[in-house]
Amino acid sequence: MEDWPKIAPKSVRYIKLGEGGAWEKECIEQGLLQFGTDSGNPETLQWAAEGRWSELAASWRAVKSQGTATRFTNETRSYFEAGPEDLWITFVGERFYWGFLEPGVPKPIQPDLSSVRKVRGGWRCVDRDGKPLLKSNLPGSITSLAAYRGTSCSVKAAAHVVRRINAELSEEVKRAEAVRSELIDSLVPLIRRLGPRDFEVLVELIFGASGWRRIDSTGGTRKLLDLDLELPSTGERAFVQVKSRTSQAEFEAYAQQRKDGVFNRMFYVYHTGTATTDDEAITVIEAAKLARMTLDAGLTDWVIRKAE
Structure with a gap:
């Protein structure tokens, strides 16, 4: 777990760090x-310091549409007025x-008339458990912000953002994970x-669902081969030794x-049994891991039918 307390922000805003x-x-x-948005312009800095937002809006209306002028003004005001809890x-x-x-007045940047504020402790890209925060692991309600066409906006999914950073699960997710865990546990027995033949078929079906293709017969005179x-995507070859029961010595x-x-x-x-290894070229799959793979491959019903 990361060495910082849970966050409880007053507000959550998205920021696009420069065009493109x-x-x-x-x-x-x-x-x-x-x-x-000309936040480093001396006039903008002066108006912001004195809270003269109507004058900033008027300056934008002189060169932009009413809607754009209002958006630019609101975004700039949120940036200048943001506190340490935002x-x-x-x-x-x-x-x-x-x-x-961090608290303080934005520092103007030339020549583009932008400005900067310091991020307290720097930007982070992990949650409180130290896990990376990636688009692929976030819901659309959060990742859709990346398509925002303006500079900055408030975040509707603020509560969800805070939960993900704090590494907290919603009650719905907790319930679903508990049910999933119970289902996996129930698949193990x-x-x-399963008999040896059905067990082997299950293993073949699971690997097939993962993209592996069987290219030779099972067993026979080839002592080490079961699968x-x-x-096909990489040309990688593998063999799968399938054992209903085993021991460390046999493995x-x-x-x-x-x-x-x-x-x-x-x-x-x-x-059934025990087998472990430190060899990175060998993957050992025991009953609990196979049960998870069975669920992921959509073969739960197949196992239930065969085990009846």
């Missing part, structure tokens, strides 16, 4: 939030960053009830014989 991400690299590396978030590539601003597989005996120069990987799959 022009300021992203420098801002992330230096812990800065850079804001455009959370700012942004996306850089596939990463989600967040941070709080059903998998152990001879290929991953080690198979592992010693696996190197024949043809296969890239070995999978050792069993449902």
Whole structure:
């Protein structure tokens, strides 16, 4: 767990760090939030310091439409008035960053008349458990902000953002995970009830759902082979040794014989017994792991039918 308390921001705002991400690299590396919209213009700085927002709006209406002038003014005001309890978030590539601003007046940047404020402790891109915050792991209600066409906006999914940063699960997710965990646990004894042939078919179906293709017959005269597989997308070859029951001694005996120069990987799959290894070229799959793979592959109903 990261060494900081749970956050409880007063507000949450999204910020785009420059047109086309022009300021992203420098801002992330230096812990800065850079804001455009002429925020570094001496007149803007003066009006902001004195709270004369109507004059800023009037200056924008002289060159922009009413709607754009209002948006520019509101965005600029939110930036200048943001306090240490206001959370700012942004996306850089596939990463989600967040941070709080230090108190103080924005520093003007020339020649583009932008300005910067310091991010307290720098930008972070992990949650409170230290896990990376990535677009691929966030819901559309958050990632859709990356398509915002303006500079900055308030975040409707603020509560969800805070939960993800705090590494907290919603009650609905907690309930779903508990049900999923219970289902996986209930599959283990059903998998152990399968006969050798059905167990082997299950393993083949699971690997097939993952993209592996069987290219040779099972068993026979090839002592070490139960499944001879290929991953068409990469050409990688693997063999899968399927054992209903096993022991560490039996596994080690198979592992010693696996190197024949043809296969890239070995999978050792069993449902009863014990087998462990530190060899990165060998993946051991026991009953609990196989139960998770069964669920992920959509084969739960198949196992239930076969175990009846």
